[in-house]
Amino acid sequence: xxxxNTLKNTxxxxxxxxxxxxxxxxxxxxxxxxxxxxxxxxxxxxxxxxSGSFLSSFRGRGMEFDEVRPYQEGDDMRSIDWRVTARTGKxxxxxxxxxxxxxxxxxxxxxxxMFFATRGVFKSVLAAQAxxxxxxxxxxxxxxxxxxxxxxxxxxxxxxxxxxxxxxxFIKQLAQMSxxxxxxxxxxxxxxxxRLRHLARPGSLLFLISDFRYWNxxxxxxxxxxxxxxxxxxxxxxxxxxxxxxxxxxxRLSNGIRDTxxxxxxxxxxxxxxxxxxxxxxxxxxxAQQHRILLLSASTTDNPLSVLQKGLGLA
Numbered sequence: 001x002x003x004x005n006t007l008k009n010t011x012x013x014x015x016x017x018x019x020x021x022x023x024x025x026x027x028x029x030x031x032x033x034x035x036x037x038x039x040x041x042x043x044x045x046x047x048x049x050x051s052g053s054f055l056s057s058f059r060g061r062g063m064e065f066d067e068v069r070p071y072q073e074g075d076d077m078r079s080i081d082w083r084v085t086a087r088t089g090k091x092x093x094x095x096x097x098x099x100x101x102x103x104x105x106x107x108x109x110x111x112x113x114m115f116f117a118t119r120g121v122f123k124s125v126l127a128a129q130a131x132x133x134x135x136x137x138x139x140x141x142x143x144x145x146x147x148x149x150x151x152x153x154x155x156x157x158x159x160x161x162x163x164x165x166x167x168x169x170f171i172k173q174l175a176q177m178s179x180x181x182x183x184x185x186x187x188x189x190x191x192x193x194x195r196l197r198h199l200a201r202p203g204s205l206l207f208l209i210s211d212f213r214y215w216n217x218x219x220x221x222x223x224x225x226x227x228x229x230x231x232x233x234x235x236x237x238x239x240x241x242x243x244x245x246x247x248x249x250x251x252r253l254s255n256g257i258r259d260t261x262x263x264x265x266x267x268x269x270x271x272x273x274x275x276x277x278x279x280x281x282x283x284x285x286x287x288a289q290q291h292r293i294l295l296l297s298a299s300t301t302d303n304p305l306s307v308l309q310k311g312l313g314l315a
Contacts, residue, residue: 035136039313
C-alpha cells in the first residue's frame, strides 16, 4: 500500500477496512445469497471476455461409461470401441450416461504476491471472494465442490463433496490459510497444479484463481493435460499498479514491515514495466486460445460477482 501523501487520494477507502486485507469467514458466508444470481454452468459455446473472438466450449457434465453394443446407424463415430471391433470383427460402439452431478474444483493461489493491493482489496481477498461465490453456486445446483488452496509453505486439498457442510469447510480453509508466506518458493504453483492434475477426474469443471506469476514449462504442461479432459476457467487477478505505474515521481511503499522506494521518473523503465504486464497477459490469452480455456480477468477494484456474471453468462 502506498504510504505517501502524494498518492493518498488514489487509494480506495476500502483498504482501510479490515475485510479488505484479511479473509473473513462471515463475509464469505454472506456471499451465499449473491451466488444464486450467477448463471448455470454453460453447456453451450461461450465467448471468452479477455480473448478477443475466441470461443471456449464447456463440455457439459461429465459422462460415465455404461456399456458396449454393436454399432447402429446414427451412432457417433467417435464412440467406436476399436478394441472390441478388432476382436469381434464387427463394429461396436461405447455408450455413456450422464453423471448426476459434476465435480467442481476451486484452485486458489495464496502465494506472497497475492497479498497486495493499492486499491480495492488484496488479491488474496478477491480470490477468496470469487472462490466462495463459486462454491455456493455449486451448492445451489447440487454439484460436488472441492478445492486446493496453496501457498509457498503449504497446501490444503478438499475432496469434492455435496452439501452445505463441504462449502463451509472450504470457506474455513480459505480463512485459515489466508496469511502471507515468509518463504520464497517459485515452484509452488507447479506443485499445486500437479496435484490438481492428479485429483481432478475427466469431465470436471476447474476454476484456477491466481495472478499466474512464476509459471514455467512444467506448470504449463500440467495445465494443458488438465484442459484436455476437463473444462477450465482461469480467473487472472491484478492490481492497477501492476499494469501501470503512477506519474513520474518517487514514492515510498510499505508492506507494514519493510519500506522501499518506487522511482517512476525514468519513462523508459515505466514503458518497459507496462510492456511486461501486457506480455504476461498476451501469454495467458494465447494459452487459453490454444487449449479451449476460458480466461477471465479481474482487478482488485472489481466486484467479483459482476466479473463472474459477465464472464460465465455473457451479461
